[in-house]
Amino acid sequence: MTLSIGFTLNGKAVSMEADPAERLLDTLRYRLGLTGTKEGCGEGECGACTVYLDGLPVNSCLVPTYQVRGARVETIEALDPVQLGPFLEQGATQCGACTPGVVMTALWISAHPELLETHTVRELMAGNLCRCTGYDGIVDAVATTIGEVGEGGRGKGEA
Amino acid sequence: MQRREGLAKLTGRERYVDDLPLEGALWGMTVRSPAPRGRVSAVRFRPDVNWSEIVVVDYRDVPTANEILLIERDQPVLAAGYVRHVHEAVLLVAHPSREMARRAARAVDVVVAPEPPALDFRAPPRPEQIQFGRDNVLKRLQIAKGDVEQALARAPVVVEGVYETGAQEHVYLETQGMIAWLENDVLVVKGSMQCPYYVLNALQHALGRDERRVRVIQTPTGGGFGGKEEYPSTIALHAALLALKAGRPVKMVYDRPEDMASTTKRHPSLVRHRTALTTDGRLLAQDIEVVLDGGAYVTLSPVVLSRGIIHAAGPYACDNVRIVGRAMFTNAVPFGAFRGFGAPQTLFALERHMDVIARALGLDPVELRRRNLLRDGQSTATGQVIRDGTDRIAVLERALALSGYREKQHSHAAFNAAQRSQRRGIGLATFYHGAGFTGGGEVHLNSRLQVAGLPDGRVEVLSANIEMGQGTLTVFTQIVADRLGLAPEEVVIGEPDTARVPNSGPTVASRTTMVVGRLIERAADDLRHRVGLDDRARGAAVKDAIMRWHREHRGEPLLGEAVYERPPGIAWDEERYQGDAYAAFAWAAYVAEVEVDLRTCTTRVIDFVAVQEVGKVINPTLARGQVQGGVVQGLGWALMEECKVENGAMINNQLTNYIIPTSDDVPPIRVAFVENPYPHGAQGAKGLGELPIDGPAPAILNAVAAATGADPRAIPLTAERLMEIVERTH
Incomplete structure (x- = not known):
């Protein structure tokens, strides 16, 4: 059995048939060719597959495609690279496998600075695992995009 | 300079192996052993799959040699009627649909007539568990300097200790993956790997193809940490065998549970120290025994053991040193290369033991290290005279100053007296890491x-x-x-x-x-x-x-x-394990500050300072990132990452229950470099990538010991393990 669905993907209407068990992650990667969204764990732990669903970050490995019927989905491919300068400067990417998910969450935080009244950047980024950077570069990049002085430790330990 | 491919990675444009479009490709899957040891008595294909649609490969399809070429040739590409570890590859299947291939793999029953496995590398094997040589020892190595027995017999103080470390999973965020196809008569294999020529050699050997008929291409690799040093040869061979049999391109990409369960891990270790000292803490003799769990095939264990024992006596001057090491065969999934390559295990033991010694002598841990750190003109355990001009005491002093070590010792005493259940402590480790291949390795690589x-x-x-x-x-x-x-x-x-x-x-x-x-x-x-x-x-x-x-x-x-040309003045005797083990060493002093909650026994690292001398730093942002990432990987190994194993199989092979640090589990990692250009490295650089994983575990456990008065000697120091120790202590 397949289901007919339609949704908005990066601003464009998409309609397709989808198996009820099909994951949004696989639909994006293998059927629509949007390979910027990565699979890291397949169970919602690592955040590498983060996309926006109606403006909220979700793990696309945990979302059945039929559930995005009528919704607005945005992926890393839709982001404006102009925003990414601080991520390059601060060394926020190394191997790059977690990076698209990290960027999705990070830019969502910087678009919602009110979250920082109740949470730290480190708490808000804790759903995106990175095995390379030790997180300082990522935390500093987020802090820079929201105009804060880096809390990642830059400068503190240096003569 | 900013990371060259950085923008491609940040925008998701970088194409990893699983991102490459591949027309008409099949998905390959692996059927694995359910048992740690035994004869394969039957392979049954359940009828709920239409097998006429499935490409099936077993060991009889390996054209030339059913061997994965590495140091030894003991590991089969596919098990030939006998399995030596759980998850050993027995059969391969492929189908155009990933889901159908997965279903087919599940529809094969591998029946194993079980034989008694060796599952504990620390215990001497019983006769029925012996499967390698006379005693299951995969490799023995020894370093000797001076007269250890005499020094121990005469010494005023002897301190002993036993230290253990667990397996660690790499958790590269991109899992293992490979694609293979035929282009005319040339087999092309492309994927995630650290060593294209290792993969090429393995393919040539097993498939009987000369180098004109095999070609290996690396795709952007989403993390390696050693996990993509030797393992990619296996998955490359599997993809190639399926592609050759199917006559179509084949793609194999492991999902996370398969990757965690069936690929290599860091070698578990047990290290015994017996140390002779003067009453004021000068080293007279170091007697060290190193045992590693090698797993079910030799793979790289002899070299991991080698690097482990070479680093085991640490960056200290001592006239009498004996280090004996052995890597044990067990029916575990083979352990393999992981950042540090044996050195993190032996340096954990050594640097934890230095604090145990300091406590036994009533000496300050800093002072103990200051008295013994190598000065130029003194020699390491292999007799390598160090004269690189690096002031190792100054590296230590810098770490103490940046961390506020002395001030924190005082403020912790006041904090701990005032708090009911919170305890703070600070700990350090001084260590080194040899850069490049061990011993004559670089000459051999040519x-x-x-x-x-x-x-x-x-x-x-x-x-x-x-x-x-x-x-x-x-x-x-x-x-x-x-x-x-x-x-x-x-x-x-x-x-x-x-x-x-x-x-x-x-x-x-x-x-x-x-x-x-x-x-x-x-x-x-x-x-x-x-x-x-x-x-x-x-x-x-x-x-x-x-x-x-x-x-x-x-x-x-x-x-x-x-x-490659060997730098002048470097000589290594492989037979006697004497001489210049590395052309250059990087030196470091790391300081960790922790807070332990005595009610839950959870440990939180609240500050971390990493000072190192790695020659000239070529790119400060990248170098800092290597250190910060290595420290956090070491923090995970020290406190939370535990491979739970039952009957030879990892049972927490998911990121849900194999826990690695998140951004909220770690403090900012404060990094400083002391620069002393190395004349034979590019622009004066020395090696950097592995060093940062050597220091965190001992520094953190030393801090926990300082905070709680407990004496932890094994990692990972999970809350459960610390609770046991704390309850025993109080």
């Missing part, structure tokens, strides 16, 4: 590298060394651009493709910047000479000369070349 001058005046680096996040593309670009006076965009880094690039050696052992980078400098010089320039020519002069050469030699390649 790495070769080319720098090509292109017709448009740009230059291209042709090397087999790969980018996996550590910054190869950027640092290589910087090295060429600086050497020839070119702009970074005038430098091309060629794709690691064995049909095009010479064998510049594997991307492992903290060797890429120091050793291969130096080859780049020399090949760039050679290129300059070939176009009639001397070493002073830079920039436009170089570009113009390259373009002129091409106008005069149309269609010919212009290649500068360099082959």
Whole structure:
């Protein structure tokens, strides 16, 4: 059995048939060719597959495609690279496998600075695992995009 | 310079192996052993799958040699009627649909007539568990200096200790993956890997193809940490066998549970120390026994053991040293390369033991280290005289100053007296890491590298060394651009493709910047000479000369070349394990501050300072990132990462229950470099990548010991384990 669905993907209407068990992650990667969204764990732990669903970050490995019927989905491919300068400067990417998910969450935080009244950047980024950077570069990049002085430790330990 | 491929990674445009479009490809899956040891008595294909649609490969399909070529040839590509560990590959299946291939793999029952497995590397094997030699010892190694027995017998103080470390999973964020296809008669294998020539050699050996009929290409690699040093040969062979049998391209990409359950891990270890000292804490003798769990095949264990024992006595001066090491066969999934390669295990034991000694002598841990750290002119355990001009005491002092070590010791005493259940403590580790291959390894590798001058005046680096996040593309670009006076965009880094690039050696052992980078400098010089320039020519002069050469030699390649040359004054005796174990060492002092909650026994690292001398730092942002990432990986190994094993199988093979640090589990990692340029490394650089994982575990456990008065001697120090120790202590 397949289901007919339609949704908005990066601003464009998409309609397709989808198996009820099909994951949004696989639909994006293998059927629509949007390979910027990565699979890291397949169970919602690592955040590498983060996309926006109606403006909220979700793990696309945990979302059945039929559930995005009528919704607005945005992926890393839709982001404006102009925003990414601080991520390059601060060394926020190394191997790059977690990076698209990290960027999705990070830019969502910087678009919602009110979250920082109740949470730290480190708490808000804790759903995106990175095995390379030790997180300082990522935390500093987020802090820079929201105009804060880096809390990642830059400068503190240096003569 | 900013990371060269950084924007491609940040925007999701970088194409990893699973991102490559592949027309008409099949998905390959692996059928694995359910048991740790025994004869395969039957392989049953359940009828709920239409087997006529499935490509099936077993050991009889391996054309030439059913061996994964590495140090020994004991590991089969596919089990031939006998299995030695759980998850050993027995059968391969492929189908155009990933879901159908997965279903087919599940529909095969491998029946094993069980035999008694050896599952505990620490216990001497019973006769029925012996499967390697007479005693299951895969490799024995020994280092001897002076007279340990005599020094122990005469010493006023002897302190003993036993230390254990667990397995660690790499958790590269991109799992293992490979694609294979035939292009005319050439087998092309492309995927995520650290060592294209290891994969090429393994394919040639098992498939009986000369190098003109096999080609290996590395795809951008989403993390390696050693996990993509030797394992990719296995998955490459599997994808290749399926592609050859199907006559179609085949793609194999492990999902996370399969990757965690069936690929290599860091070797578990047990290290015994018996140390003789003067009453004021000077080392008289170090007697050290190192035991590693090697798992079910030899793989790289002899070399991991080698690096482990070479580092086991630490950066200290001691006239009498005996280190005996052995790697044990067990029916575990083979353990393999992991950042640090044996050194983190032995340095954990040593640096924890130094604090145990300090407590036994009533001596300050800093003072104990200060009294014993190597001065120039003194020698390591292998008799290597260190005279690199690095002030190792100054490295230690810098770490103490940056961390506020003394002030914190005082403030912790007040804090701990005032708090009911919170305890703070500070701990340190001083250590070193040899850069490049162990012993005569670099000479044996005989790495070769080319720098090509292109017709448009740009230059291209042709090397087999790969980018996996550590910054190869950027640092290589910087090295060429600086050497020839070119702009970074005038430098091309060629794709690691064995049909095009010479064998510049594997991307492992903290060797890429120091050793291969130096080859780049020399090949760039050679290129300059070939176009009639001397070493002073830079920039436009170089570009113009390259373009002129091409106008005069149309269609010919212009290649500068360099082959590894051993730095002068370096000598290693492989038989006696004596001499210069490494051309250069990096030195470090790390300080951790922790807060322990005595109610839950959870440990939180609240500050971390990492000071190191790694020669000249070529790219500060990348170097800092290597240290910060290594420290956090070490923090995970120390406190939370535990491979739970039942009957030889990892049972927490998911990121849900194998816990690695998140951004909220770690403090800012404060990094400082002391620079002392190394004359034989590119731009004065030494190796850096592995060093940062050696220090965190002992520094953190020493801090926990200082905070709680407990005496933890094994990692991971999970809350459960610490609770046991604390309850015993109080």
